[in-house]
Amino acid sequence: MSNESLNPSSLTTSGRLVAYSDSLKAGIQHGIEFTKLFDQLTNTKDANELLEASTALFNFQMDTDYVVYPNKYDANDYYLIFMSRLLELHNDKDAVLHSREDNLKADTLFQTFPSVDDTEEFHFEQRANQDGAFYVEQNSHQVIFSLNLEAKTMYFNSDTITKLFITEWSDKSDTDAITDAVDLFIQFGQYLVSDFDFNVDFNMLDASNNKKYILANKDLSEQIMDKLFVATADNNLMLQNMDEVQGAFLDLGNHIIFSLYKEMHADGSSNWVITVQDPEEQYSLFEIFNQFSFLKKWFLDNLDELQIGSKMV
Template sequence: MSNESESTKTMTTGQLLTSYGEAIKAGLDNGYQYVKAFDQLNDTTDQAELLAAAVQLTNYQLNADFVVFPHQFSDEDVQLIFLERILQLANVGNSLQISNPDHVQKLLCKFAALGDQTFTFTKSTKNTTGFFFGPTDYNRPLFYLNLATKELLFHGASLIDYFVVDLQGTDVADLKATLQVLLKVAEILKEHFGFKIDFNVLDGINNEFYKFAAGDVSESIMDELFVKSADNQFILMADQNGGASLNLDHDIQLKVYNMGSADRPQWGASIHDPDQKESFVYLLLDYPFIQEWYLDNKKQLGILSNQLIFG
């Protein structure tokens, strides 16, 4: 009895070294798996392998009790490397590039068309595998990316705040070129990886309904659009059910109407064009008077995004 209890209390030197060795091996093996996944993230040309590597590396527990690695990439870095790689594989690698590869940790990227503006990912506090992508200088979550659940959601209000307000004065062609890269990312994820995408204000599909934050829209807001349109030689027309429509250049039509009921109004806008390319953000960039109208009344007109993710 006493011998047995003795043996559970103390370990022989041999046993100690064995378990130490095993712990180190396990730690090294863990590090090896990590590096293997990183190589895969870096090298593979297979899209499924690329996604698998990124998912594996997100929230990877690299350090163990006996083996600690001082230089590690963050989960945010993994997302950014993934982003850069899918664009490379789609042969548009020039459009976005990681700008500080000499640093390990907290990688930043730049868009070819936006000069020195840097962007990075930030981890969501609500979803462990979710990340927000945005400019480093402003707190604007432009989109939410979750590789594990295969979701990409754009944030309408942030996209407008950043591309229309913060970057005011930048050449519209450069802004559109950058938005085009974001759309390309979404398109790749949708087409090749089967992601669920919420394009929000970047959606150019006709009849996409952009919901206004206030639900109801006061008559004076519509009057303002009417007056501003007329000042710019466009006529806001009365439409069915108290709504309005505005015919713009190139057969583009903006409609503003109530999708809800009289009791529970849900006003919003939709854009119609033959090419199904004009989105709400593009419209604001293309027509300064609509932009002015929107920004003057942002409290009511702010475009809603997924409140569960961004709220």
């Protein structure tokens, strides 16, 4: 039984003083354990030690009943440091970690991407009744991805990919700059898979040929295909009907095939899906929209029907 759990009224004056001293020592020792983990987080060159320290610090409660540390980072900051350090271990330095002085706690941490717009700031936030943390654009609080180090999961948010990457950023940066910044998010997810065997859903950023981008809307109006046909014809391409399923495909050249079709399931249910196939598996749906502006316009003009589903809440 710890001294903090003893009833002070049952102790002599001397016993109370000893219990007080022991509680202070325990609180200070607790702080020392924190510094060991923090040093491991900031200095280790080993990816597994990095994950171990980040996971422990996210759940670490520094304060005790007798020792309160006034200046401390938020739990979210340890996820941000983890992300920055993992990218650093892999020699990816396009994201810049900043600190801003905060009198109420340790410095506020955030990231920027100078290649796009260094006024855009990013950090992690926690959400009520949801595990892990959410990587967000600080002003709009748009969630780019969720991350749970303990469960080893990461999910990209299709909504933000559309609103931030495809729409807002395209108005202020060139295509290459946007691609470089988004590639960094993809690489971070790939490092989570290769280094720690995470389960990562890249959503619209997944370039594998077997990826099916499932539309949130289970029913599409007939006009969607008509509008796609017109858009492709205006760009000297031919939209072709698929033989075995309801849908159509488009040959974009260089053996890049864009398809939209209705996928039927054994239980009788169905989903509309988009697929992208190319020999080198270099083109995700996001990259298709970056490279082919007429498809991007068709997608955004009909977003209420074509929004990609997401595991994000």
